[in-house]
Amino acid sequence: MSPVSPSPAGIVIKGASILGGETADILIRDGVIAEIGQDLAGDETVDARGLIALPGLVDLHTHLREPGREDAETVESGTRAAALGGYTAVHAMANTSPVADTAGVVEQVWRLGQEAGHCDVQPVGAVTEGLAGERLAELGAMADSAARVRVFSDDGKCVSDAVLMRRALEYVKAFDGVVAQHAQEPRLTADAQMNEGAVSGRLGLTGWPAVAEEAIIARDCLLAAHVGSRLHVCHVSTAGSVEIIRWAKSKGWDVTAEVTPHHLLLTDDLVEDSPVGAYNPIYKVNPPLRTREDVQALREALADGTIDVVATDHAPHPVEDKETEWAAAAMGMIGLETALPVVQEAMVETGLLDWAGVAERMSYAPARIGRLAGHGLPLAVGSPANITLYDASVRREVDPWSYASKSRNTPYEGRALPGRVVATFLRGRPTVLDGKLA
Amino acid sequence: MKRHLISAADLSRDDALLILDTAEELAKISDRSIKKLPTLRGRTVVNLFFEDSTRTRISFEAAAKRLSADVINFSAKGSSVSKGESLKDTALTLEAMGADGVVIRHSASGAPYRLAGWVRGSVVNAGDGTHEHPTQALLDAYTMRRRLGSLEGRRVTIVGDVLHSRVARSNVLLLSTLGAEVTLVAPPTLLPVSVASWPCEVSYDLDTVLPKSDVVMMLRVQRERMNAAFFPTEREYSRRYGLDRERFARLKDDAVVMHPGPMNRGMEIAAEVADSPRSTIVEQVANGVTTRMAVLYLLLGGADLGGNQ
């Protein structure tokens, strides 16, 4: 492959399979898709024969850790990981230090993203001041800031106070915002360590019951319907949650939901028995890994559209926060660089989703829910040239040390995953080529 | 035998019987004037206690010393080990000292598994959080076998806070391996939601289970449970689940009463029941030393098995 400069002059992507379907050349000029057709010519050429062309992926749920925990991740390192994972935009969660609960902090994060330039960083604003769950943060100021915040979330913590949640849902209607709820009833999950079930019972780890998630989701759906607002449910993890969301959608309520790649693949029995030993906190995550039945229900819900979005919940942690006893370890997994391969394994190779379906759930829908302009648009003439080229034919052993993320807490070490992101284009400019940062 | 003893599930029936038979032989040592064997001369056993338990530590210490091992007691309680990083640092220190065996007591479930990943020596779980306490189960089984002969088909009833009990978990696993029929009795709040998947029966009613029991094991009720709405009052708990004089009188004549200690006399067990000849509570302490000698001998007395777990 010839070196490609960040060129406005015209790059042609040769022979890619558009959304896994027919093969065509894509001509990029001035940051937009200028032409799609056969035998197109440009100043520079990217050979994409055998690769799938997808719209640039959009993550609705990323922890970039900056400001505050730059030992775990920075906007620079996290967006490198995002680009290598095929993403052209990520939503950066608000649980930084200081918390992203003011216009100042969200603008800072937004600017750091612009400077890094690997992908667009769209900050998420906190719902409550300091994520404390007591008073609303200045949601309007964040919405009006340069960062144009539309998604608000206390993620990591649940807005458990019903009145506060109602007010937040109502208030964000003024600027077409959405509250993304981390559904976790705090009293039912005091000291909770893993999914409450057969494994937690045997391992003597405090259980994290499914009902603690489902009860909040049910309440929030009813609240959203009552005040006529939009609700987005973060990282749905149980079959029961799926049922409630399916019911809410059947009523015509404006409820959307996301699932993480790891909840589509991994189960709670890994805590007891895995290649990396029992009680290995690499599997400690919030919400916790659930059962086989839950995984199956989540896959079906993603396939039938009950769950709208795959969101990574990329949660980097330094090694010393994971090389501990289970109870002392931090919760979370990195996921930006493995999301597409995991979705291929869990959804595409099982026949549940085709590549057009993947594009909907990893690009169009998240951009739509986040009201993110210039992303999540179809590969069509006139669209911004946000394009991901993916080789679905390879299968590789996961090597945590190969990742661009500052942290190594991937749960897939020792596993083989399919697929490889070969190139990512952000508004026509390659951020990744040949599987490496451009 | 596996290289470590962390869960009672690590033991096959043959392993468990080998430990009990070995303990039976070693019990004779305590009747001799020289209560010491040269077997573990030159081997180092570290007692790594992140949680206070003088009784268990002394028991392991006596066991190791009677086998002539060098014993290092490391009490990490009170130091700032709330954050787990220091478990790994401690493990690396032990590695540097060349510990052949590490006996670990820790408040976090699963800590011995983590430790086993960081040290070369054998790890013996002396109680981890609310997970397991396999040597307690072994000494309980040993005590029962001495009183009752074989455990095959014997009915063992375990009463109390099963949810938070490492003793109950290890006992259910070991006793079912040895062919006993275990019944757990507790208020539903103190049973794991998944208890139906355990190899035992479950009942909420002590009085229907007692007359059929060959062994009744009373678990300690921790003070902090009493304030966390697991049951309404101490009095109600004691009335429904305590082993008082009346219930004791309805036991079979040869039934045995056990308690892993320390007891709340008057709460889960009446003082006169605890002190009766059918109670094995003092015997359990003595049997702890010989059972732990057997475990240490079988794990450390032979060739170094290397890293294979």
Place this chain on the structure above:
Amino acid sequence: MAEAIPHAHAQAHAVLEGPDINRALIRISHEILERTKGGENVVLLGIPTRGVHLARRLAGHIRQFEGRPVPVGSLDITMYRDDLRTKPARPLGRTELPSDGIDDRTVVLVDDVLYSGRTVRAALDALNDLGRPRAVQLAALVDRGHRELPIRADYVGKNLPTSKSEIVKVYLEENDGRDAVLLLKEDSE
């Protein structure tokens, strides 16, 4: 101690048959009686497994000749072995001392095969922890030589010159269903 089960292709021939073993044990019984002035204060301690059976047989003969019982026990030496670390931990044999103990007695240790002498050394260490005999003697059904320690037997059923590559296998009725001592040569294939 008995040797490991030989390979199937080893060539075996019987060195002692049942009647030979019986004669040897009777002779040893007489020698013990002579050397201990009629078996006074004697305790026979067999080393598990087959040494225990031999000790019981010797005691039977002695009772027959003298009309009074001789205390018999067993002495497991596993915990005193010097080669524990060459194999996974071994199951323990039984140690059972006669009720009157061994203090001030003449202890006759009984084993099936005397070879390197290391088993006997371990037995002497074990005895030291159990009491203080007046004297300790050693009886072995077969002495096959190749001593590695300054130890000799007081009573020997048969001296059997062997090479180190050969294996001596003792079978006893109580354990193996028949009495025999076999010498096995490894095939040199």
